[in-house]
Amino acid sequence: MNIMRQQRLLGIFGVAIAILSITRTFTHNPDLTSAVTVSQALGFAVPIGLAGLAGIWSERAGVVNIGLEGMMILGTFGAGWAGYQWGAWAGLLAGIVMGAFGGLLLAIASVTFGVDQIIAGTAVNLLATGLTKFLAILLFTDVVGGGQAQSPPIKGTLPSFTIEAISSPLIALHAKDIFIVSDVAGVVAGLFFHLSILTVITVALFVFTAWLLWKTRFGLRLRSAGENPWAADSLGVNVNRYKYMAVTFSGLLAGLGGAYLAIAATIYRNGQTAGRGFIGLATMIFGNWRPGGTGAGAIMFGYIDTLRLIDSDNKNVRGLILLGALVLFVIAAAMIRTSRRATGIGFLLLGGVMIGGFMAASNFPPEVAQVAPYITTLLVLATASQNLRPPAADGVPFRKGEGH
């Protein structure tokens, strides 16, 4: 079983590299798999991945967490406020604490008082937005370098590593433009190029969560609160305690994601999260409420965002469209093989249309260039995730002693 899973993962990775390589060759665009792109994509993926992971914690315990965005906002503010006074590490800590506070707030409202979870989460979002705006005016206006909507610069940054011994030769190899080989070299080099300590911490948190939630007593009980809290209660599991812990830790992770944003920008700004909490939530759903899928989704968002931002002459957009079409073809082929023919053929046609677009135009109007990456992302995610299974009691209020 485990060997089968390893083989499958290797297979997926191989197909992904092949598709990237084909796209790069056809579009003559080395940026697609360069170390810089991969490194930056990882950086963009961190806050989205942390938000998604935060969502997993909360929703696996049965609490829908629409308040992730708000908890991230609290994290950015905490990082800005403590960061300009005592440095980046202190900012990180303050962001975590403020995020956890947001999580605790959601837990109190939804678990103890049984407020509808969507409403409670929305309230956390509104509260966080309003509170941080107010506090920014109060605390930052009169400080040198600060303003009504932003903090003074955060002192220092978090360490990041470049392992020259590995990355330099690989980057050289990437430049040689060899099919597949150069692409693998570029991707691997990206992993050792300007690697932030927070990226490492985030990966560790993903691994830790996967182990804790699926391999330990604590995790089984936490997930039971999201699958059938009445059953858990009847077996003596303190459901509400697990929900509290899960939602608070969820806030902590979201706060960490927010803090990362502020520290990476070396400043806190109002509206800095730009909806990443919601994107993280979507990533979690596409990732089927599991760390592996969520992590992969976050990396994909990060990658596509990176390509969009470092684009020149629409080269990357064209690449993305071809990339999306190829991914669609692979998924369609898998579907037709597993006898879901109608859907598979539909995706096949969609991929054909995208290839047509790729062939027909070398230049796109700026509007298309702006939205194309997002449409590609949506298409790929929507096709890749056909059998989603949320926790059975996700969003269902639980009151001790009551039946269901």
Next chain:
Amino acid sequence: MSQNVAAVELKGIWKRFPGVIANSDINLKVEPGTVHAIVGENGAGKSTLMKILYGMQKPDEGTISINGTELSFASPSDAIDAGIGMVHQHFMLADNFTVLENIVLGSEPRKGLSLNFDKARADISAISSENGLEVDPDALVADLGVGDRQRIEILKVLYRGAKILILDEPTAVLVPHEVHELFDTLRDLKKAGNTIIFISHKLDEVLSIADEITVIRRGTTVGSVNPHTQEVSAQDLAVMMVGSELPTPETRGDTIRDEVVLAVENLTVLASGGKPIVDNISFQIRSGEILGIAGVEGNGQAEILDALMGLENSTGTVHFKKEDISNMSTRNRRELGIGFIPEDRHRQALLLTAPLWENRMLGHQTLAPNSNGFLLTPGAAKDDTKRIVEEFDVRTPGIDVLASALSGGNQQKLIVGREMSGEPKLLIAAHPTRGIDVGAQAAIWDHLRHAREAGLAVLLISADLDELIGLSDTIKVLLRGAFVADANPATVTPEQLGTAMTGAGKVSA
């Protein structure tokens, strides 16, 4: 432990809820190593009593002694520690967990910081082979059937080392051969020295498995009998449960009039594959007539009902009082005066998360007293709900509680009351008394009888052959979507009818 010490002894238990006294002065003594049955009507307080014994609720008064020691339970874990385990009526399983995860939840073995899956698997295999409860520990519960789920529930309890097992209406969800298997398991468990408390209102089953029977009526214990030493029949138990004679579903006198209320011609319903599920059937029901359809479930009964209510595509014609309703919408059919008691009350008849009075409006939302033709009239609907609760003896703290708070039998009474409201001309009823205790059953039969005398036409489907024979004026036997025989309810026996239903024999018309 001496033989005289009771495994469980309850003395003077009282439990009050807002508006209801669930238990009053309950006294119960369960000998170790026996199967002790607790019988009573729906809402008599059996489940509340068991929740108290299992620590899910605290009694207001009274004492609980386990093996001679007086204990008080703050939560189920206290009860589990005392060796008590509960197999719930509605399974308490997480569908997306494996069998193993469901069983060990709450008492997981550990290896270092991780859960010890290998030890759990070995322990479960040992317990399941010892007690003849075969399950695959790594199967996903969502993929398993009812019998397997019940075995998992019992394993859960045994895994925690319980010696006293409470089974809350365990047979309600089982088909007959699964009931046999369960009873074999229970006998094995008893042999192994376990004590079993078995809650039910199915008296025949109770008599076949129990060593001692305690009867609860209106929240209090009214007596105990030992079927091994005392001559006791289902009839006797029913009298103790209800406090009066056991009613029979007999209809007396011929009330059939000339007017044809429902005329069905060449009704055909096709399955998704194009095969007919209901195959070209025709019949008539006259005013004051009850037409019973006998048949093993899945031979097209549900499809006939749905087609008559306009819920299923069908061909053929349906006339209601000379009016062709074949292409009419369900709402129009209901407005003409057709009542409908569906097979599955949770799927088709109730909104579980709506209060009783809103459920009263369902299906009748365009008619008085629920509507004045333009707006809904909740006030009048609430008053009428009170009438139904009164007339049909729905045991509920009030009409504002959610339908999900009622026991299955009381939900059914509410549905029957609703469908009998507004003087329907035709009632289409599937298992009108399924899951209902004998007292309420008699009340519903009475209502049907009176309505029949007043001219109601009824299409009756029931798995309870005594009910079918007792109530019907005419019986038709349905097999693979077609009528294969007629039976005369005055002369046919349930055995003959059962044989005809399987297509094995002919019944005299």
